[in-house]
């Protein structure tokens with residue numbers, strides 16, 4: 155069953171019609187095949203139109219689309235011999251952040267990211283990609299491991315945000331995120347991050363302060379969710395659409411503001427329509443980014459990374 | 474806008490406002506709801522004399538309390554882009570900024586000053602909660618970077634006193650990236666071998682708590698201060714049960730191992746002075762004792778197998794099979 159978003163209704167209707175005609179067309183009448191062809195063209199046009207002018211709020215829906223490829227899909231397609239490593243060595247194993255070692259394009263790497271889960275059971279197991287302190291402490295441990303063995307770090311960002319719970323607070327959620335950011339900025343190995351869905355606030359930046367930050371065309375990356383922002387600044391959750399607009403959370407906006415380094419184009423109609431093509435595009439972009447970093451001395455990488463973030467805000471505001 | 478209107482006028486306004494407060498004013502303690510005479514509250518560093526509740530205080534007041542004789546030099550911070558997103562909610566952000574500037578006499582939510590504390594040069598960055606909830610955007614990031622640089626330049630310890638709800642939403646992603654930015658700012662101080670001490674005051678939450686505020690060499694907290702990552706309302710909505718007693722208060726963080734000390738406001742200055750003295754004035758260096766050289770002169774190549782063991786201490790117990 156394909157999920158359609160609200161604004162995709164006209165697309166869903168057309169595709170439904172095509173499906174119906176196909177059933178009728180089993181007798182091989184030419185006129186039906188012709189009609190299907192015409193409708194197919196029409197639907198492609200419609201998708202192109204719709205997706206070329208997505209509003210930030212619509213993009214937010216696309217970024218959260220249940221069929222959008224998640225961390226585990228990327229790993230399955232891009233990483234050979236992925237060997238997950240578990241635990242923060244202090245309290246527990248947080249499945250909202252998955253990480254391990256594997257081979258990406260022939261090179262060993264530490265790969266980590268938020269995993270939202272694909273079905274109800276998976277979503278519960280991965281806590282919808284909302285990490286507790288253990289998740290960030292595990293990320294930190296893996297980044298350190300990468301540094302020890304001079305492996306690049308590839309992170310995939312896809313989280314609504316850090317988990318807001320009593321247990322998470324009791325075990326130092328803020329400290330865990332702060333240390334994870336600190337570690338991002340300390341490691342002397344190439345570090346590339348890809349925002350593949352939702353980049354929700356501190357929980358996202360915790361594993362995204364990288365040498366190169368790539369972002370999928372319809373992903374979002376924001377200091378707060380549009381809903382959260384609306385409920386605070388507009389005092390009404392219904393104003394999420396306006397908040398999404400105001401927050402400038404789309405890939406194009408963020409590139410202009412200098413907060414990310416590159417945008418990866420998605421297949422027509424979004425990554426959820428053609429997950430494999432989307433994953434491959436991200437793979438290409440990651441490889442291109444890493445290729446430029448592999449030969450650079452670790453100390454220089456670290457210095458450049460820090461310099462980039464240190465300047466962020468005073469410069470990079472020409473947009 | 475000329476130099477005079479942009480810099481001098483706000484300062485004059487601050488002075489005027491200070492005098493406007495009538496001496497015979499009464500305040501109501503937000504915790505115990507008892508009435509406190511204005512002068513008593515001032516004398517008591519804005520701590521309720523009845524219940525010990527620590528009221529929020531202005532950034533400038535903090536500096537007055539901490540530096541020797543209340544004397545310090547505020548540094549002028551580099552200008553940042555105001556309203557980089559041209560943000561507008563129910564009101565324009567640019568208007569909110571102007572109002573906050575007029576109300577507080579400050580450019581933004583953090584001020585940086587240097588001066589003497591117990592005779593020692595110290596740099597302090599203090600947050601003004603009255604300025605848009607002490608939220609962190611470009612200007613606050615800039616303040617932290619400037620404070621870090623100044624501390625390194627002066628070889629001085631850095632004290633940061635957050636009082637902030639977190640990132641400034643109206644600056645979008647540019648407020649979020651202040652988290653890595655300020656993390657680097659304070660780490661440069663630490664890497665220079667200088668102490669970085671945070672004084673967590675009410676409130677320290679969100680993006681501020683999840684960056685520089687939790688990275689202190691030493692973390693102090695004021696009694697009763699709310700410190701945490703997620704807001705209590707958000708947590709309540711997520712878990713749908715009552716929050717534990719004293720949740721996210723300074724004492725709760727202390728019990729959970731997240732801060733070193735909960736320090737009442739009246740003891741803050743002396744505590745900082747003592748910490749810096751202990752960390753920086755390490756006392757007389759130990760006497761230099763020459764090691765007997767021959768112990769180290771083990772010729773690596775010519776060593777006869779077994780000779781080392783014979784010359785060294787008794788052979789260790791052989792490992793168990």
Ligand SMILES: [Zn+2]
Nearest residue numbers: 502505521524
């Ligand atoms: Zn009281």
